[in-house]
Amino acid sequence: MxxxxxxxxxxxxxxxxxxxLPDKKxxxxxxxxxxxxxxxxxxxxxxxxxxxxxxxxxESVKNPLAxxxxxxxxxxxQIVALxxxxxxxxxxxxxxxxxxxxxxxxSVMVYSEEIEELIAQRWAFRKCVHDIxxxxxxxxxxxxxxxxxRHNKPFVPEKIDGLTEQQFVDKLEKHINKSMNDRNTxxxxxxxxxxxxxxxxxxxxxxxxxxxxxxxxxxxxxLMIVVDYAQWxxxxxxxxxxxxxxxxxxxxxxxxxxxxxxxxxxxxxxxxGYIEHKxxxxxxxxxxxxxxxxxxxxxxxxxxxxxxxxxxMRPSDRLLRSHHSxxxxxxxxxxTEQEQIARLTRLLSTDNLPSIQQRLEEQGMRKxxxxxxxxxxxxxxxxxxxxxxxQTGRDLMQVDIAGxxxxxxxxxxxxxxxxxxxxxxxxxxxEVMPILFFNEADAVINKRTTNVEHSxxxxxxxxxxxxxxxLEDLEGILIATTNLTSNLDRAFERRFLYKVEFHKxxxxxxxxxxxxxxxxLSADDAHQLASHFDFTGGQIENVARKRTVDYIxxxxxxxVDEIEAYCQAELLGGKDRRSIGFVKPSLS
Numbered sequence: 001m002x003x004x005x006x007x008x009x010x011x012x013x014x015x016x017x018x019x020x021l022p023d024k025k026x027x028x029x030x031x032x033x034x035x036x037x038x039x040x041x042x043x044x045x046x047x048x049x050x051x052x053x054x055x056x057x058x059e060s061v062k063n064p065l066a067x068x069x070x071x072x073x074x075x076x077x078q079i080v081a082l083x084x085x086x087x088x089x090x091x092x093x094x095x096x097x098x099x100x101x102x103x104x105x106x107s108v109m110v111y112s113e114e115i116e117e118l119i120a121q122r123w124a125f126r127k128c129v130h131d132i133x134x135x136x137x138x139x140x141x142x143x144x145x146x147x148x149x150r151h152n153k154p155f156v157p158e159k160i161d162g163l164t165e166q167q168f169v170d171k172l173e174k175h176i177n178k179s180m181n182d183r184n185t186x187x188x189x190x191x192x193x194x195x196x197x198x199x200x201x202x203x204x205x206x207x208x209x210x211x212x213x214x215x216x217x218x219x220x221x222x223l224m225i226v227v228d229y230a231q232w233x234x235x236x237x238x239x240x241x242x243x244x245x246x247x248x249x250x251x252x253x254x255x256x257x258x259x260x261x262x263x264x265x266x267x268x269x270x271x272x273g274y275i276e277h278k279x280x281x282x283x284x285x286x287x288x289x290x291x292x293x294x295x296x297x298x299x300x301x302x303x304x305x306x307x308x309x310x311x312x313m314r315p316s317d318r319l320l321r322s323h324h325s326x327x328x329x330x331x332x333x334x335x336t337e338q339e340q341i342a343r344l345t346r347l348l349s350t351d352n353l354p355s356i357q358q359r360l361e362e363q364g365m366r367k368x369x370x371x372x373x374x375x376x377x378x379x380x381x382x383x384x385x386x387x388x389x390x391q392t393g394r395d396l397m398q399v400d401i402a403g404x405x406x407x408x409x410x411x412x413x414x415x416x417x418x419x420x421x422x423x424x425x426x427x428x429x430x431e432v433m434p435i436l437f438f439n440e441a442d443a444v445i446n447k448r449t450t451n452v453e454h455s456x457x458x459x460x461x462x463x464x465x466x467x468x469x470x471l472e473d474l475e476g477i478l479i480a481t482t483n484l485t486s487n488l489d490r491a492f493e494r495r496f497l498y499k500v501e502f503h504k505x506x507x508x509x510x511x512x513x514x515x516x517x518x519x520x521l522s523a524d525d526a527h528q529l530a531s532h533f534d535f536t537g538g539q540i541e542n543v544a545r546k547r548t549v550d551y552i553x554x555x556x557x558x559x560v561d562e563i564e565a566y567c568q569a570e571l572l573g574g575k576d577r578r579s580i581g582f583v584k585p586s587l588s
Contacts, residue, residue, distance in 0.1 A: 037071055037149045040064040045083040050102035053080075072154050077111040078118050082141075086149070091127040091140035115139065122157035125192045143189070161200035165302040168201055172223060173230045173306060187248045191220040198223070206299040209274070217249060217258055218268055224248070225275055226300070229291045233305035236421045239278035239288030243413045243462055262289065280421065288414075320397050320426065320434060326390040331380055332505065332512045332537070340500045341384060344371065348392045348477060350432055357475075368474025370495055373481045374488075375502030378538025381481040382439055384502075394477070395434040397423055401443055404463070413462045416444075420470045427476050438480040445480060445492045464489065471495040504536055513537050517544035518563075525560050533567045543567055 043064045051057035058065075058076070068079050084100055085092060098105045118124050119139065127140045148155040163171065175193065179185045195216055198207040206226065210219050225240050232238035242262065249255040261267035263286045269275045274295045278288035291300075333341060346352060348369070357367045373381040389396045404415040423436045438444070444463055468491050471478065480496070482488070493499075505513060510530035515521055517540055521529075535543075543566045547558045558566070 035064065035067050036152045037068065037154075038152070040067050040071075041079070041083040041086065041149070044068075044080060045087055048080055048083065048101060050100075052103045053101055053107065074118070074123075075114050077114045078123075081111075081115055081118065081139075082123070082145075085124065085139070085141045086146060091138040093136045093138040095136065096138075122160070122196065123155060125196060127188070127192060160197050163201050163204070165204055165206070165300060166304065168197070168204055168206070169226060169230050169300070169303050170306065172197060173227050173308065176224070176227050177308070188250075191216050194220050194223045205301075209299060213268065215254075215268075217255060221245070221258070222269055222274055225269075225289055225291055229296065229300075230303075230305045231307065231309035233307060233310075235307070235310045236418045236425075237309060237414055239285070239290040239414070241414045241417075242287040242289075245289075262286075320395050321389075322395050323389050323393055326386045326396075328390065329383060329387060330516055331383060331387060332509045332516065333380070334503055334506055334509055337500060337502060340498075341388070344498055344500070345388050345391055348388060348394065348435075350393055353433070353477075366472070366474070368471070369477050369497055370471050370474055371477075371479045371498040371500070372492075372496040373479065373500050373502060375483070376504060376536060377483050378536030379502035379504060380537050381502050385435070385437055385439075385479050385481065388479075389435055389437075394432055395430070396437050397426060397434050398437045398439060401438065401441060404444075413466055416463050416466050416470075423476060433476050436476060436478040438478065440482065441480040442482045442484050445482065445488060446484070464492075468492065468495065504534065507531055510535065510540065513540050517541060518547065520557065521560075529560075529563065529567065532564070533570075535567070535570070539570055542570055 041064075044061045047057055047061050065076050065079060068074065069076070072079065072082075074082065081097070084097055088096070094105045094108050097108045101108065115124075119126065122142055123145060124139045124141050127138055142155075142157065144158075145155045160171070172194065175197075176190065179187075179190050195210075198210045198219065201207045202211065210222055213219050213222075224245075228238065228240040242259070245262065246259060249258065258267065262270070265277065265284075265286070267275075270277075270289075273292055275289050276292050277284040277286050278290050279285070280288075347356065353369075360367050373384060375381060386396070388394075399419055404412055404419070419436075423434070427433050444467055471492075472495065507527070507530045511523070511526040514526040514529050515523065518526075533539075543563065546566045546569075547563060550562075551557050
């Protein structure tokens with residue numbers, strides 16, 4: 001890593017950080033009255049280029065150095081290194097520092113003890129630098145240094161030493177959460193910070209074990225699994241997923257071995273008894289890793305998990321909607337949909353389903369029933385699911401699709417796995433098998449991305465692959481609703497045993513819906529409204545609600561003409577969606 005040889009104009013102190021600068025020189029003694037930290041550093045940086053750290057150089061910058069020593073409490077060489085690191089904006093190796101100063105790498109390394117002290121004071125930290133010759137040791141500034149100096153304030157490092165177990169893990173979790181939600185940060189920086197945190201607290205049993213390892217990836221992996229334990233302890237979501245690990249660690253030789261060892265159970269942390277594969281339904285899940293009981297009791301005995309992710313996920317008992325709470329509602333369908341829904345309702349009844357599943361199992365077929373309801377919005381898909389649940393006496397586990405997505409790489413996949421794990425547990429402990437309900441499932445059953453370029457695409461594909469496998473292994477009842485079917489992935493299409501398309505109601509059905517919503521409406525008026533307006537059941541309900549609201553306010557029911565006005569208002573932009581050439585007859 002090298003700094004560009006400076007060809008930009010030099011700062012003239014006293015004029016701030018920006019603006020056109022005069023050609024005349026001002027004496028350093030006068031400048032000292034108007035210096036800022038940035039302008040003083042800039043003066044030192046401009047003199048340092050190709051200076052070889054000569055005696056003449058030190059003499060030329062003695063006044064800005066004196067100012068910065070007082071302001072920052074750093075030594076002269078630390079100030080020079082600070083100026084170069086700010087200018088570079090990236091990690092610098094000993095060689096790149098020497099190149100800028102016009103001297104050898106060894107000449108700079110003479111000052112290594114003072115640079116190490118800069119690291120010890122947490123102004124900077126070590127970071128590998130990659131160039132055409134390979135990797136070399138380098139240093140970079142700690143987060144917050146430039147911001148503090150830009151505001152003309154000395155940098156005050158975050159206090160990270162002398163922590164209790166609770167403070168240590170809380171700080172670790174807070175930092176990782178913030179970093180994972182910041183697209184501008186790199187996990188490599190988090191690794192360095194985590195190791196510094198452990199090094200600053202060698203009195204803690206966890207830190208002692210972390211520091212036993214020389215490999216930073218091993219150290220950070222153990223701490224990341226500690227963070228997972230803090231967030232998910234005791235819940236179905238506990239266990240850092242392989243997808244999360246795969247997304248965090250770089251595609252390089254050593255990390256590829258780490259991935260392979262994790263799946264094979266031969267990783268250092270597994271063999272050392274620190275972590276283990278998660279046990280799901282009595283089987284080891286090689287895609288999830290959690291702390292062992294021994295690690296929890298011996299390394300974190302004084303720590304109480306925050307359960308921060310658990311608090312975001314609703315408990316399963318709150319996810320479950322009782323069929324008793326669903327109000328009866330009369331639904332009207334076109335003939336084809338009515339027959340399909342009636343048949344499905346009979347199939348899912350408590351009298352029929354157990355024997356049907358038993359027969360399927362005896363013949364070596366899958367026992368689960370995955371159903372897809374698709375069609376335009378407002379055609380009654382969601383309400384149909386509710387009424388099927390009510391009629392069959394089955395509770396509903398309704399899934400919030402948007403709530404499954406997480407900014408953490410791999411966490412969305414964990415969330416979708418947890419949904420199915422909770423559903424299986426509910427099935428085992430429920431007298432009547434509940435229905436797993438994915439409402440508005442477009443986001444998770446659309447076509448998978450073939451040319452994956454972004455992490456979001458990778459996450460979506462991973463979520464879809466999990467759902468496909470879960471549908472394959474399903475032993476219960478799943479109903480998904482969607483408005484869009486043109487983009488439905490073929491793999492999902494095959495896995496839905498029952499697919500019911502909800503069309504807009506025909507005129508006769510719409511007339512029945514009108515009369516069910518507006519009890520005082522005559523059959524003729526209902527038929528006329530049904531003929532005039534190509535509405536879904538949801539739109540008709542909107543009109544009925546408006547009429548009820550007006551009745552509450554005025555004390556009288558709206559006339560048919562006023563109902564027509566409601567209908568026109570229901571059409572976006574006031575567009576009349578009646579058939580071409582249709583002449584509206586009088587309703588009087």
